[in-house]
Amino acid sequence: MSLVDLLPIALLGGVLGLDVVSFPQAMVSRPLVAATLTGALIGEAASGVLLGAALELIALETLPFGASRYPEWGSASVVGGAIFATHPSHPAGAMSLAVLAALATTWVGGWTMVKLRQRNAVWAGQRRDALEAGARGTVISLQLMCMTADLVRGTLLTALAYASLSPIADWCIRHWSMDARLSRATVVAAAASVAGGAAWKLFHSTNGARWFFVGGLAAGLFFLFLR
Amino acid sequence: MTGAAATLPASELPFRTRMAIFMRLLAIQGSWNYEILLGNGIGFCIEPALHRLPGGIHTPAFHQALARESRYFNAHPYLAAVAVGALARAELDGEDPVRIERFRTALCGPLGSVGDRLVWAGWLPFCSLASLAVFGWGASPAFVVGLFLVVYNIGHFGLRIWGLNTGWTHGLRVASALGNPVLRRGPQQIGRLAALATGVAIPLALGRIIGPGRNLLGGVLVAIALGSFLIVRLQGRIEGWRLSLIVLAVLVLFSVIR
Numbered sequence: 475m476s477l478v479d480l481l482p483i484a485l486l487g488g489v490l491g492l493d494v495v496s497f498p499q500a501m502v503s504r505p506l507v508a509a510t511l512t513g514a515l516i517g518e519a520a521s522g523v524l525l526g527a528a529l530e531l532i533a534l535e536t537l538p539f540g541a542s543r544y545p546e547w548g549s550a551s552v553v554g555g556a557i558f559a560t561h562p563s564h565p566a567g568a569m570s571l572a573v574l575a576a577l578a579t580t581w582v583g584g585w586t587m588v589k590l591r592q593r594n595a596v597w598a599g600q601r602r603d604a605l606e607a608g609a610r611g612t613v614i615s616l617q618l619m620c621m622t623a624d625l626v627r628g629t630l631l632t633a634l635a636y637a638s639l640s641p642i643a644d645w646c647i648r649h650w651s652m653d654a655r656l657s658r659a660t661v662v663a664a665a666a667s668v669a670g671g672a673a674w675k676l677f678h679s680t681n682g683a684r685w686f687f688v689g690g691l692a693a694g695l696f697f698l699f700l701r
Numbered sequence: 702m703t704g705a706a707a708t709l710p711a712s713e714l715p716f717r718t719r720m721a722i723f724m725r726l727l728a729i730q731g732s733w734n735y736e737i738l739l740g741n742g743i744g745f746c747i748e749p750a751l752h753r754l755p756g757g758i759h760t761p762a763f764h765q766a767l768a769r770e771s772r773y774f775n776a777h778p779y780l781a782a783v784a785v786g787a788l789a790r791a792e793l794d795g796e797d798p799v800r801i802e803r804f805r806t807a808l809c810g811p812l813g814s815v816g817d818r819l820v821w822a823g824w825l826p827f828c829s830l831a832s833l834a835v836f837g838w839g840a841s842p843a844f845v846v847g848l849f850l851v852v853y854n855i856g857h858f859g860l861r862i863w864g865l866n867t868g869w870t871h872g873l874r875v876a877s878a879l880g881n882p883v884l885r886r887g888p889q890q891i892g893r894l895a896a897l898a899t900g901v902a903i904p905l906a907l908g909r910i911i912g913p914g915r916n917l918l919g920g921v922l923v924a925i926a927l928g929s930f931l932i933v934r935l936q937g938r939i940e941g942w943r944l945s946l947i948v949l950a951v952l953v954l955f956s957v958i959r
Contacts, residue, residue, distance in 0.1 A: 495730050495733060496728065496730055496731045496733070497727055497728040497730075497731060498727035498728065499727070499730070499778060499779075499857070500727075500850070500853075500854050500857060501825065501828075501849070501850070501853050501854070501857070502850065504829065504849070506829065506832055506833070506836070506845065506846065506849060507846050507849060507850060510842045510845070510846045511846070513842070514842070519842040519843070520842055522842065523836065523842035523845055523846070524909075524910055527833055527836050527837075527906050527909070527910055528910055530829055530832075530833060531833070531903075531906065532941070532942050532945055533829075533942075534826055534829060534830070535940060535941045535942055536940070536942060537821040537822065537825060537826070538821060539817050539821050539822075541735070541738065541775070545942060566956075567953070567956060567957075569910075570949055570952055570953060570956070571953060573945075573949060574946070574949040574950060574953055577942060577945060577946040577949065578946065580942070581943075581946070591733060591734050591735055592734070592735060594732050594733065594734035595734035595735050595736040595737075597732075597734075598732065598734055598736055598737055598741060599736065605741070605744075605768065605771050606768055607764060607768060608763065608764030608765055608766065608767035608768035608769075608771070609764070609767075610748060610758060610763075610764075610767060613741060613744045613745055613748060613767060613771050614745060614748070616732050616741050617728065617731045617732045617741060617742065617745040618731070619732075620731050620732035620733075620734075621728060621731040621732070624731070646953060646956075646957050649957045650956050650957060651956050651957070651959045652952075652955070652956040652959075655911060655912065655917060656917070657952065657956060658910065658911055658912070659911050659917045659920075659921050660948075660949075660952055661910075661949065661952075662907045662910045662911055662921060663907075663921045663924040663925055663928060664928065664944075664945040664948050664949065665945065666903050666906070666907050666921075666925045666928075666929075667924070667925050667927075667928025667929045667931070667932055667941065667945075668928075668932060668941035668942060668944070668945055669899070669902075669903060669929075670899075670903065670925055670926070670928070670929030670932070671928075671929045671931075671932030671933045671936075671941050672826075672932075672941065673826070673830075673895070673896065673899040674929065674933050675933065675936065676822050676826055676892070676895070677892045677893075677895060677896040677899070680888075680889055680892035680893060680896065681889065681893075682893055683892055683893050683895075683896035684896070686893045686894070686896040686897040686900070687896040687897065687899055687900045688900065689897060689900065690896065690897040690898060690899060690900020690901040690902075691899075691900035691901075691903070691904065692900070693900065693901050694834070694837075694900050694901040694902065694903065694904035694905050695904050697838070697901075697904075697905060698837075698904045698905055698908045698918070701839075701908070
C-alpha cells in the first residue's frame with residue numbers, strides 16, 4: 475500500500491470523522507453513506523453500500539445521545555468500506571473481516587473522541603480568563619482549533635487503522651476456510667440482531683409501535699420471498 | 702428594553718447576519734468538552750449578532766454579552782438554534798443579564814430532551830431504516846445514499862432554521878414555542894413509522910446482503926430473533942456492537958486457524 479493509496483482514504487476518514495460531532499452533523503458519517511462513499515472513491519460503490527448496510531444495522535444501536543460515550547462510525551466505516559471494496563470479487567471472509575475491522579476502529583475512535591473532549595476542556599481552561607473577558611478572538615480561535623484537532627484525529631485514526639488492518643485482512647482472506655455465504659450470513663445475523671434489539675429499545679414504549687413493526691415485518695418477509 | 706431596540710427593530714436580523722449565525726450553528730459542537738459542553742459554541746454562534754450592539758465589537762457591552770453566552774450550556778445540537786436565536790434577541794434587546802442567565806439555565810433541559818427524542822431516537826433511525834428498506838429492495842448505491850441524505854437533512858436543516866427563527870421571534874418567551882405539535886407529538890408518530898420501517902428493512906436488507914438463494918434465510922431469521930432477544934435481555938450489561946465484535950472475532954479465529 476502506497477501513500478497515494480492511503481492519503482485519499484485517510485482524508486475522507488478525517489472529513490467524515492469531523493461530521494460525527496463537530497461539523498456539520500449532516501450524517502454523511504453514517505455507515506450507509508460513509509462506506510458507500512469510500513467504495514465509490516475506490517471505484518466500487520456497490521461493494522461499499524453492501525458493507526455500509528451491514529454496519530448501519532449495527533450503528534442503529536449507538537446513537538449520539540447528549541454527553542454519552544459512543545463509538546465513532548465515520549472513520550471506522552471508511553476503514554471497513556476500503557477493506558471490503560478492495561476485494562471486489564467478495565471472497566469468503568471479506569465482509570466478516572471488513573465489519574470486524576470497522577468495529578475495532580469504531581471502538582478506538584470512540585476512545586479518541588473522549589480524549590479529544592478532555593483535551594478541548596484543557597484548552598478551554600487555559601483560556602478561561604480571556605473567555606470570561608469576552609475576547610472575541612479567543613472564542614473563535616478555540617472553536618476552530620478544536621475542530622482542526624478533530625479533523626486531524628479522524629485522519630490519523632483512519633490512516634493508522636487502514637494501514638495496519640488491511641494487510642491483516644488480506645492475510646486472513648487467503649487463509650479463510652469457511653463457506654463464503656455462511657460467513658456472510660453470520661455477519662448479517664449478528665448485525666440484524668443488534669438492529670432488532672436497538673429498535674425494540676427505541677420503540678417499545680411508543681403506543682402501537684409493536685403492531686407497526688409486525689405489519690412491517692409481514693410486508694418485508696412477503697416482499698423478500700416474492701423476489 | 703434599552704436603547705438597543707431603538708437601533709434594531711425586533712423583527713429585523715439582517716440576512717447576512719442570519720446566514721453567518723446559521724453557518725456557525727453547523728459547527729456549534731466544534732469545541733464540545735466535558736467542562737462547559739456547548740458553551741463556547743453558543744458564544745461562537747451568537748457573536749455575529751452581537752456586532753449589532755450599539756458601538757460594535759469594541760465596547761464593554763459586547764465583551765460582557767460574549768462572555769455571558771460562552772459559559773456552560775447544554776442542549777441538543779440542532780435545537781440549540783432555538784437558544785441561539787432567543788439569546789441573540791435578548792442581548793440585542795438589552796435584557797437584564799440576570800434574567801438571561803436564568804433563561805439559559807432553564808432552557809438546557811427541555812432543548813436536550815426534546816431534541817434527543819425527536820432526532821436521535823426518532824428521525825435518524827427512521828431515515829436510516831427507510832434507506833435500508835430501499836437498499837434491500839434493490840436500489841442503486843447513489844439512490845440509497847441520496848435518499849438518506851436528502852430526507853434526513855430536510856429534517857435537520859429545517860429544524861435548525863425553524864429554531865433560529867423561532868428563538869429570534871419569541872426571545873425570552875420562546876418556551877411557549879416548544880409546545881409546537883411537531884415537537885410534542887412528532888416523536889410518537891415518527892416512532893411508529895420507524896417501527897414499520899424496521900420490520901420492512903431487516904428482512905429485505907439481509908436478503909440483499911446474503912445474496913441469491915433462500916436455503917440460508919430461514920436459519921438466519923431464527924438466529925436474528927434469538928440474537929435480538931438476547932441483546933434486549935443483556936441491556937445495560939453489554940452493548941450489541943461489542944457482542945458483535947466478539948462474535949466476529951471468534952468467527953475469524955475459527956475460520957483462519959481451522
